[in-house]
Amino acid sequence: MAENSSEKRASGMRSAERLLIVLRALNLRNGATVLELNRDTGISRQAIYRILDTLRNFGYVRRQEATDRFHLTHMVRRLSSGFKDEEWIADIAVPILGRLVQEVVWPTELSTFSDNAMYIRESTRGRSPFTIDRVAVGQRLPMLQSASGRAYLSYCPDPERQAIIENLKSSDDDFDKVAHKPDYIERILAVTRSRGWAVGDDSFRLHPKTETLAVPVLVNGYARASLPLTYIASAATAEQIAERHMNQLQAAAKEIADRMEEMQARTDDDDDDLIPIREAS
Amino acid sequence: MAENSSEKRASGMRSAERLLIVLRALNLRNGATVLELNRDTGISRQAIYRILDTLRNFGYVRRQEATDRFHLTHMVRRLSSGFKDEEWIADIAVPILGRLVQEVVWPTELSTFSDNAMYIRESTRGRSPFTIDRVAVGQRLPMLQSASGRAYLSYCPDPERQAIIENLKSSDDDFDKVAHKPDYIERILAVTRSRGWAVGDDSFRLHPKTETLAVPVLVNGYARASLPLTYIASAATAEQIAERHMNQLQAAAKEIADRMEEMQARTDDDDDDLIPIREAS
């Protein structure tokens, strides 16, 4: 039995790990006694006392006087309040993009809308052999010129698009000036929608030798992010890239969207545990 | 300098505390490097590595490949998802009820609506000298007979009240049968609203010798909870109790409501720290 299934303890701090386990167990009950937590987690009763003391010092847990049960307080929100929804989708996209870059040799990214522009949230540049410029995460992309922005605008809800364009009109950025030309915008939207994917405009290039095309990530029917693919312009035309890889791009976008919808469905409660509350043996 | 201001470390586990501090610090940035966390928290760089490893093992943190920054993942929600809004108000009420019981000798409680009834979430029975029966937390109270239920129904939003009454009509509980008598309900609502507080019906008593009156906790103008006061019937009439303590009850209800509105305003970000991120000295 010694050293059974691959080493369980990769690394990490024992006491801190157990605190997380207890915190998690508290989330699965509406209030718990020391003994209940002991049974749920398999952690010794004395340790539960220590852990609850620690959590109480931080104000994350309080003891209900009347029933002597331990409850979470509103302070626990601070342990997760910094996690924003727009990061959620990037978070989910990571493994999917990882697989995608193995099928499609070109680097792909995930970008979301924020502050009147698209921002690259995740990238597989660096894992793709055909990457010219490295780090692009955090890069700002204009809405009307970039493939990401065009894909997003073409498939976001109508009121959102109108609001975005209205905002762009008062933007200082030169790129956003075209927001004043309704027919230009209409043409972009029409072309993008008829194709199902967007291309970037020559007036905006992160790198002179590359071009980009992008598909929207449609969650519940509307764009919540874009999935751009960047290729070296001399290697192929947009049509050739699309012919070869559009299926894979669309499939990845759909997979991300599916996982998003799935996660939204169950607001909190869970199944796919990474760490079991109680160790098997 | 030795043993300066009262012992700082009441109790608690050092490494686990520091993990919480780092987790909290991560919530205040959109992504952080090891060095940034070191500066934010004052914790040594080596320790930050250990802590981040631990958090990563649990899936609460991931490392963004391209930028080498550490980000929260959607898993962190599990550390607080068990905290429900209806607990929030009880949580906030605790210290306020504690002060109230010192002014009003009679025991008071906080009850919220759930599953077609009011439930006692917090109680100062046990701290009041005039308590007959002890633990009442978790006690279920019928909507149309209890003072709590009547106060809540009288001041909750109209659509909610209609929905509740509709649900009560199909309830198995004998108490809820009166939901079929619209004029009975109307009379209760009218009387309660004209007085500003509710009394319990003789047909429902947690204890034969006690009576209860209750005021609603009005958050943004509508009831989100009730604040009942229980007294021994032979000691005074409802009117006498009201005359003596209604101001204090109303003030406590208002204070709870104000704190709720305040907390709702700032969804996440914070100020009133219990634990400073970086220790002063």
Next chain:
DNA sequence: TCGGCATGTCCGGTTAACGGACAATATACA
């Protein structure tokens, strides 16, 4: 080439986390 800055890892000393053991309290039942 060098100095400054950031990242990552190793390892021995010290500490504080661990859990066995015991005490206290409450409840049930004979």
Next chain:
DNA sequence: TGTATATTGTCCGTTAACCGGACATGCCGA
């Protein structure tokens, strides 16, 4: 009333694991 069981709470010696100094590496600008 006495006995048994269940639960809560605390003490304390042992030892595992946490800690941070020290070192190595890589990057950048002067």
